[in-house]
Amino acid sequence: xxxxxxxxxxxxxxxxxxxxxxxxxxxxxxxxxxxxxxxxxxxxxxxxxxxxxxxxxxxxxxxxxxxxxxxxxxxxxxxxxxxxxxxxxxxxxxxxxxxxxxxxxxxxxxxxxxxxxxxxxxxxxxxxxxxxxxxxxxxxxxxxxxxxxxxxxxxxxxxxxxxxxxxxxxxxxxxxxxxxxxxxxxxxxxxxxxxxxxxxxxxxxxxxxxxxxxxxxxxxxxxxxxxxxxxxxxxxxxxxxxxxxxxxxxxxxxxxxxxxxxxxxxxxxxxxxxxxxxxxxxxxxxxxxxxxxxxxxxxxxxxxxxxxxxxxxxxxxxxxxxxxxxxxxxxxxxxxxxxxxxxxxxxxxxxxxxxxxxxxxxxxxxxxxxxxxxxxxxxxxxxxxxxxxxxxxxxxxxxxxxxxxxxxxxxxxxxxxxxxxxxxxxxxxxxxxxxxxxxxxxxxxxxxxx
Amino acid sequence: xxxxxxxxxxxxxxxxxxxxxxxxxxxxxxxxxxxxxxxxxxxxxxxxxxxxxxxxxxxxxxxxxxxxxxxxxxxxxxxxxxxxxxxxxxxxxxxxxxxxxxxxxxxxxxxxxxxxxxxxxxxxxxxxxxxxxxxxxxxxxxxxxxxxxxxxxxxxxxxxxxxxxxxxxxxxxxxxxxxxxxxxxxxxxxxxxxxxxxxxxxxxxxxxxxxxxxxxxxxxxxxxxxxxxxxxxxxxxxxxxxxxxxxxxxxxxxxxxxxxxxxxxxxxxxxxxxxxxxxxxxxxxxxxxxxxxxxxxxxxxxxxxxxxxxxxxxxxxxxxxxxxxxxxxxxxxxxxxxxxxxxxxxxxxxxxxxxxxxxxxxxxxxxxxxxxxxxxxxxxxxxxxxxxxxxxxxxxxxxxxxxxxxxxxxxxxxxxxxxxxxxxxxxxxxxxxxxxxxxxxxxxxxxxxx
Numbered sequence: 091x092x093x094x095x096x097x098x099x100x101x102x103x104x105x106x107x108x109x110x111x112x113x114x115x116x117x118x119x120x121x122x123x124x125x126x127x128x129x130x131x132x133x134x135x136x137x138x139x140x141x142x143x144x145x146x147x148x149x150x151x152x153x154x155x156x157x158x159x160x161x162x163x164x165x166x167x168x169x170x171x172x173x174x175x176x177x178x179x180x181x182x183x184x185x186x187x188x189x190x191x192x193x194x195x196x197x198x199x200x201x202x203x204x205x206x207x208x209x210x211x212x213x214x215x216x217x218x219x220x221x222x223x224x225x226x227x228x229x230x231x232x233x234x235x236x237x238x239x240x241x242x243x244x245x246x247x248x249x250x251x252x253x254x255x256x257x258x259x260x261x262x263x264x265x266x267x268x269x270x271x272x273x274x275x276x277x278x279x280x281x282x283x284x285x286x287x288x289x290x291x292x293x294x295x296x297x298x299x300x301x302x303x304x305x306x307x308x309x310x311x312x313x314x315x316x317x318x319x320x321x322x323x324x325x326x327x328x329x330x331x332x333x334x335x336x337x338x339x340x341x342x343x344x345x346x347x348x349x350x351x352x353x354x355x356x357x358x359x360x361x362x363x364x365x366x367x368x369x370x371x372x373x374x375x376x377x378x379x380x381x382x383x384x385x386x387x388x389x390x391x392x393x394x395x396x397x398x399x400x401x402x403x404x405x406x407x408x409x410x411x412x413x414x415x416x417x418x419x420x421x422x423x424x425x426x427x428x429x430x431x432x433x434x435x436x437x438x439x440x441x442x443x444x445x446x447x448x449x450x451x452x453x454x455x456x457x458x459x460x461x462x463x464x465x466x467x468x469x470x471x472x473x474x475x476x477x478x479x480x481x482x483x484x485x486x487x488x489x490x491x492x493x494x495x496x497x498x499x500x501x502x503x504x505x506x507x508x509x510x511x512x513x514x515x516x517x518x519x520x521x522x523x524x525x526x527x528x529x530x531x532x533x534x535x536x537x538x539x540x
Numbered sequence: 541x542x543x544x545x546x547x548x549x550x551x552x553x554x555x556x557x558x559x560x561x562x563x564x565x566x567x568x569x570x571x572x573x574x575x576x577x578x579x580x581x582x583x584x585x586x587x588x589x590x591x592x593x594x595x596x597x598x599x600x601x602x603x604x605x606x607x608x609x610x611x612x613x614x615x616x617x618x619x620x621x622x623x624x625x626x627x628x629x630x631x632x633x634x635x636x637x638x639x640x641x642x643x644x645x646x647x648x649x650x651x652x653x654x655x656x657x658x659x660x661x662x663x664x665x666x667x668x669x670x671x672x673x674x675x676x677x678x679x680x681x682x683x684x685x686x687x688x689x690x691x692x693x694x695x696x697x698x699x700x701x702x703x704x705x706x707x708x709x710x711x712x713x714x715x716x717x718x719x720x721x722x723x724x725x726x727x728x729x730x731x732x733x734x735x736x737x738x739x740x741x742x743x744x745x746x747x748x749x750x751x752x753x754x755x756x757x758x759x760x761x762x763x764x765x766x767x768x769x770x771x772x773x774x775x776x777x778x779x780x781x782x783x784x785x786x787x788x789x790x791x792x793x794x795x796x797x798x799x800x801x802x803x804x805x806x807x808x809x810x811x812x813x814x815x816x817x818x819x820x821x822x823x824x825x826x827x828x829x830x831x832x833x834x835x836x837x838x839x840x841x842x843x844x845x846x847x848x849x850x851x852x853x854x855x856x857x858x859x860x861x862x863x864x865x866x867x868x869x870x871x872x873x874x875x876x877x878x879x880x881x882x883x884x885x886x887x888x889x890x891x892x893x894x895x896x897x898x899x900x901x902x903x904x905x906x907x908x909x910x911x912x913x914x915x916x917x918x919x920x921x922x923x924x925x926x927x928x929x930x931x932x933x934x935x936x937x938x939x940x941x942x943x944x945x946x947x948x949x950x951x952x953x954x955x956x957x958x959x960x961x962x963x964x965x966x967x968x969x970x971x972x973x974x975x976x977x978x979x980x981x982x983x984x985x986x987x988x989x990x
Contacts, residue, residue, distance in 0.1 A: 117643045153644035154615065158654065162608050193567045194603035200797070200825065200848060203653010204608065248824040251801035251833065347650070351701035374698040375650065376853040378828065379860050383701065398650060403826040410829050 092133030092143055092175035092223060097167040099211075100126040101160045102514070103153060103524040104451065104483060110292025111482055112152070112449070115318035116346040118292070121153035122483060123524070124451045125160040125208060126514060127167055127215040131175060136225050137508045143175070145219025146513035149211040149422035150450035155204075156524065162208035166195070170216065179220040183242045186213060186428035190245075202400035206425060213426030214456070218510035227505040229462040232427065233269055237262035240467065244431040245402065252406045258435045265470040272466045280501025281461045282472065283479035283493055284312030284342065286449055289331070291316040298327060302334035309495030311339050312367070312476050318345035321360060328364040337365075340476075344370035347398070351380040355387040368392035368416055375399055381413035394418050397447035401425070402432045409440035416474070418447040421456035430460055434468040444469060449480035454491045455511035458502040477502065486518035487511065542583030542593055542625035542673060547617040549661075550576040551610045552964070553603060553974040554901065554933060560742025561932055562602070562899070565768035566796040568742070571603035572933060573974070574901045575610040575658060576964060577617055577665040581625060586675050587958045593625070595669025596963035599661040599872035600900035605654075606974065612658035616645070620666065629670040633692045636663060636878035640695075652850040656875060663876030664906070668960035677955040679909040682877065683719055683916045687712035690917065694881040695852065702856045708885045715920040722916045730951025731911045732922065733929035733943055734762030734792065736899055739781070741766040748777060752784035759945030761789050762817070762926050768795035771810060778814040787815075790926075794820035797848070801830040805837040818842035818866055825849055831863035844868050847897035851875070852882045859890035866924070868897040871906035880910055884918040894919060899930035904941045905961035908952040927952065936968035937961065 103123040106112050112120040129145035136143075151159055166189055170178075178185050189209060190201065198205045221228040232240065241258050265272075285308075288301035298315075305313050315331055317324040328343070335341055343366045349357060354372035361369075369391055372384045375398035385393040396418030399405055408414050417437045424430050437444045444464050446457040461477045469475075479502070484490035489511045492503040505511050521529045553573040556562050562570040579595035586593070601609055616639055620628075628635050639659060640651065648655045671678040682690065691708050715722075735758075738751035748765075755763050765781055767774040778793070785791055793816045799807060804822035811819075819841055822834045825848035835843040846868030849855055858864050867887045874880050887894045894914050896907040911927045919925075929952070934940035939961045942953040955961050971979045 117647070119643060120647075121644065151644075152647045154642065155612070155645045155648045155655065158608060158612050158615075159648065161611065162605065162654070165604065165608075192604065193569060194571070194601075195605045197567070197570075197602045198605045198609065198654050198657065199652075202649075202826070202850065203655060204612070204648050205605065205653060207648065248800055248827060248830070250803075251830060350698055353700075374853045376652070376851065377698060377857065379857045380698070380701060380853075400652065401826065403824045403830075407827065407829045 092131045094129050094170050094173050094175065095132050096130040097164065097171055098128040098130065099160045099164045099167065100519055101157045101524045102126050102519060102522050103156060103530070104522055105529065110290055113290045113292035114316040114344065114346040115291060115348040117152055122451045123151045123153050123156040124148040125151065125156055125163050125211050126519070127163050127211045129167065129170060129215045129219050131219070133175065135222065137222065143219070143222060145215040145222065147211050147213070147215025147218050147510065148452050148512050149207045149214070150453055151207070159204055159208050159211070162204050163211045166209055167212045167215070170212070175219060175223050178216060179223060182217070182220065183244070183428060185216060186245055186425065189213065190425065201425070206400060207423060209425045210422050213428065214421070214510060214512065217427050218512060222509045225508050227459065227508060228510045229459040229505065232463045233273065233466045237266055240431060243428055244435060245425070245428045246432055248403045249406055249432060249436065252410055253436050253439055257439060261435055261438050262467060265467060269466050272470065276462060276465065276504055279496055279498040280494060280503050281458060281465065282476045282499055282501050284314055284340070284476045285310050285479055285481065286314045287481045288313055289315030291319055295327070295330060299330050299334060302331050306334060306339070309500045311499045312342060313339065314342040314344055316346065317343045317361065318348040318357070321357060324361060328361060332364050340367040341365065342367050342370060342394070345372050347371045347374055349373050351377065351383055354384050358388045358391065362388070362391060366391055368394040370394040370418065371398070378404065378407045378411050378413050381408065382411045385413055385415065392416055394445065396420060398423065402429050402436070405433045406436055409436055409442055414442060417442050417444045419444060420447045421453060421460060422450070434464050438469045443474035445475055446477050448478035451483050452487065452512045454479055454484065455487055455489070458491050458505055459510060461502070462504060486514050488513045488515060542581045544579050544620050544623050544625065545582050546580040547614065547621055548578040548580065549610045549614045549617065550969055551607045551974045552576050552969060552972050553606060553980070554972055555979065560740060563740045563742035564766040564794065564796040565741060565798045567602055572901045573601045573603050573606040574598040575601065575606055575613050575661050576969070577613050577661045579617065579620060579665045579669050581669070583625065585672065587672065593669070593672060595665040595672065597661050597663070597665025597668050597960065598902050598962050599657045599664070600903055601657070609654055609658050609661070612654050613661045616659055617662045617665070620662070625669060625673050628666060629673060632667070632670065633694070633878060635666060636695055636875065639663065640875065651875070656850060657873060659875045660872050663878065664871070664960060664962065667877050668962060672959045675958050677909065677958060678960045679912040679955065682913045683723065687716055690881060693878055694885060695875070695878045696882055698853045699856055699882060699886065702860055703886050703889050707889060711885055711888050712917060715917060719916050722920065726912055726915065726954055729946055729948040730944060730953050731908060731915065732926045732949055732951050734764055734790070734926045735760050735929055735931065736764045737931045738763055739765030741769055745777070745780060749780050749784060752781050756784060756789070759950045761949045762792060763789065764792040764794055766796065767793045767811065768798040768807070771807060774811060778811060782814050790817040791815065792817050792820060792844070795822050797821045797824055799823050801827065801833055804834050808838045808841065812838070812841060816841055818844040820844040820868070821848070828854065828857045828861050828863050831858065832861045835863055835865065842866055844895065846870060848873065852879050852886070855883045856886055859886055859892055864892060867892050867894045869894060870897045871903055871910060872900070884914050888919045893924035895925055896927050898928035901933050902937065902962045904929055904934065905937055905939070908941050908955055909960060911952070912954060936964050938963045938965060
């Protein structure tokens, strides 16, 4: 027996705005933050002699309002207290349905915004707990499921006009027999990544050039830059980046939603000569039809979006409308594995590569599991796939993601430790808990949060 | 001079789940609630000798989580403290831009869910304040604006592929010279309404029959029923309603998002024989393309949606995709008049009648201003228009909406008092403030909020 005995939710904020890490055309002063959920149990942790089993999950925000998400998570997670962990594990589809079915909280979305971010945090913690209980990394727990088990986990509501349960099963069964081959391949090479660390808008030209060179030296084949604040600056920065990267490495650009549709098309006309692989978030993340118009206008440059795509119904339409070339689902915005599996299945049906959004806090730790799941059991293809990696804040996690170049370009090393990789060090919580952590109490003389 | 000196935000909840008022196929146990914002000033109230000028606004929720919305409103409204009321009034477009531009809070939407609901409450209070300062009902303040002033108020961001500023101005100028004629017409007849009071799912057949008869007796030409929980029950309830209404009165039905797209089409095949004017919320409110498919399949029955449509970008696409016959925008979900004017302009361009969602708490009080604005200055047409009215909870407002039949069917009587009509009685706040109001402390022996 293992019973969930309590819930702890933490508002954790890192002062990233001080260094302009994470700065882009829409978000100039992000303080990377996590609404962090701990599900406490009364059972021993099989992986930690003397320790107690817990589930650790989070969603990512950029500062103010993280307390609001934390409070919503607190209210939603309360429904899990007293539940038996093994019963949860046996039907995680039902856990997801129970938590999304609160008719009063549903009004606040539905399935979007604060209550969906917080639900992601709670369910991420639940999935972490279930994987730790099983003693497996989450990707392994998922790829070990039968097609029927994985479909039962997926939230297919509102999708049947695009993907039936039978079609979903057929996709999974196609790849069932060859899963272990793909696991073995990833154990050799890792899962390919690109870096955004070089290209934040707030960095100087010298820093941009140096970081691009470091990315090349580290084996990256893909580098992403932020654009969209000023056309002249974009031209100058992209010239630098392309010089350093050379003609063969991929250069992606990200406008973070600053343009209207006609403006996106015009601006991209000026940036096309840098041969970007994709333009990311060219306009409002809600504008499915607008993305489709932009995509037709800027081809062969690809259109990518998803980090603000709030649920599977929006992704369904992005696919139906032929609006995107790359699906950048977000593990803090979708309601955890249940909704992510549904989107991976949709993407497989429509033939759109999934390149998850990462960076932030803990997103890299999570997306490695999702990309491995996709390749091993669902999409079963690496063509056009590359997952985001940003090199910061990993030191706060007990099982940080690792990247390495094993001869096929820089790649995530397959997670080997149990869980979803998002447990944070207690010392990090003590320092960056907002507003009473030691950093925020003592070290903020030169940094009032904006 | 009039300065905003403070903000008060209240979590107010009414125990409507006790009587099944508001019950539908998705929301079985709504406790109608308001996140209620008071902007306090240091100026005298021109309408209340000895009183102090204030702005009173709200957004509507259905219970749990209302505290979360209230907290978000508290954080957003803080930016207004210290501001001069007349400066605000002179550029309400800038007020809206300032409050939506918080890049950290924006991450929690963007422009959706809790932070957009709360922004609606804050901006509704700001618009109420500005109208009270001018001594005018809000509709009058707005129709007295020039086309340029009204366009400057509107949030047109992300809309230029569907509606340019020049097109918006052209729409307003077309109707500029005849505004007073339409005001005079509405002063005679009021603005046409329909009632949802008869048709909640939790009511017995006898109560349904009695309430339908009362609606007929009160002069209603349109009555709306909830459907979607059980087909057999729908057939029985619609038979009763159609018997009482006769063949000529309009019957609308509302599924509150319970169906997938194919299910909606199949279910509506079975309900078509009751000749409904529209099917409301047949599927996920995010499913623009799904609504378009349903609309083509169920014609000539109309498709209506909007109470959960979270922003103008979604409405733009509903219009572009030809997905709806009726636009049911919601005054608690869109970010107040700034976003509502944008949607009214889009609707006018695409020729879709606007029939705002109401009911709840305070929504009827607000929508009367919006519908009058639409008819007088923007859409300038009553064809196909009918605004929702639900007869409950009006007693909590100092200037409740009024409906009357003046010979052209039941209609909202034009609001005559200054403001947006959403100021609540202090006694109502004292009783229903959650969780410490006298009702929740004393009277809840038989009602634990679900």
